[in-house]
């Protein structure tokens with residue numbers, strides 16, 4: 418697999434470059450970053466002490482000239498630019514970026530008619546298995562239990578709630594016949610009144626170097642159930658992304674998520 422990485426100097430970009438360099442079946446074929454990045458022109462793997470012979474580019478034509486798949490962990494505005502280019506040039510995409518609005522998600526679905534895409538807010542196996550546990554738990558706790566989703570991430574994260582927390586909310590809402598748009602409560606302050614039993618609450622913590630923790634709380638009378646996933650390293654997201662790239666090897670078009678990649682549907 419000839420893989421290009423967008424956001425090459427970012428936290429995930431670097432982890433992905435390291436993981437691609439270690440993989441037997443993948444080659445680093447390109448590295449992208451923003452025009453203002455001080456890393457432009459430097460070797461994408463220089464930080465590993467083992468150059469890859471691939472310079473970090475901001476020009477998409479140059480950065481993607483040799484790529485079959487682009488793995489993108491950037492920002493929605495960056496991903497959408499890359500998406501347009503990749504759809505026009507037959508380059509498959511793995512999109513890990515979070516924080517898209519409805520129009521952004523629709524653009525990804527549209528592009529997937531031209532080129533195969535895996536789009537998931539969390540590429541780790543553990544989180545995706547946790548999603549299945551939540552689906553099962555939600556069906557049993559749909560009445561008499563208050564559902565709250567608590568997530569914690571590092572101080573640099575710019576979107577909230579996390580894409581994973583939102584996905585957990587969607588999975589739970591779908592499992593119990595609610596629409597997340599109607600029942601989500603993203604903030605509470607002042608005199609809020611009593612809790613609406615149908616609501617799904619979200620709480621966000623930002624601090625230090627927390628890689629990513631997610632807990633779903635089902636709070637009943639006399640008991641509480643907590644389902645928690647904690648990431649200790651970004652390597653799980655990188656390995657999941659490479660698994661997604663392998664999954665796309667025989668796909669030309671279509672929109673997939675990590676549940677497809679892991680055979681969890």
Ligand SMILES: NC(=O)C1=CN([C@@H]2O[C@H](COP(=O)(O)OP(=O)(O)OC[C@H]3O[C@@H](n4cnc5c(N)ncnc54)[C@H](OP(=O)(O)O)[C@@H]3O)[C@@H](O)[C@H]2O)C=CC1
Pocket residue numbers: 423424425426427428429430450451453454490491492494495496512513514515516537538539540541580654
């Ligand atoms: N799906 C998953 O499993 C995971 C998803 N994520 C998501 O991935 C994204 C990136 O996270 P992280 O690596 O921590 O973030 P970083 O800020 O460390 O890295 C983002 C990278 O993208 C670049 N960038 C910023 N804006 C643009 C743009 N408009 N166009 C192109 N490139 C841009 C940044 O460049 P510069 O620094 O120069 O601005 C940087 O290199 C987030 O949305 C995060 O939520 C993270 C982990 C796992």
Ligand SMILES: O=C(O)C1=N[C@H](C(=O)O)C[C@H](O)C1
Pocket residue numbers: 515538539570574578579580581582628629630
């Ligand atoms: O920004 C991060 O770091 C992460 N973002 C993703 C999200 O928003 O869910 C996945 C993971 O939790 C790490």
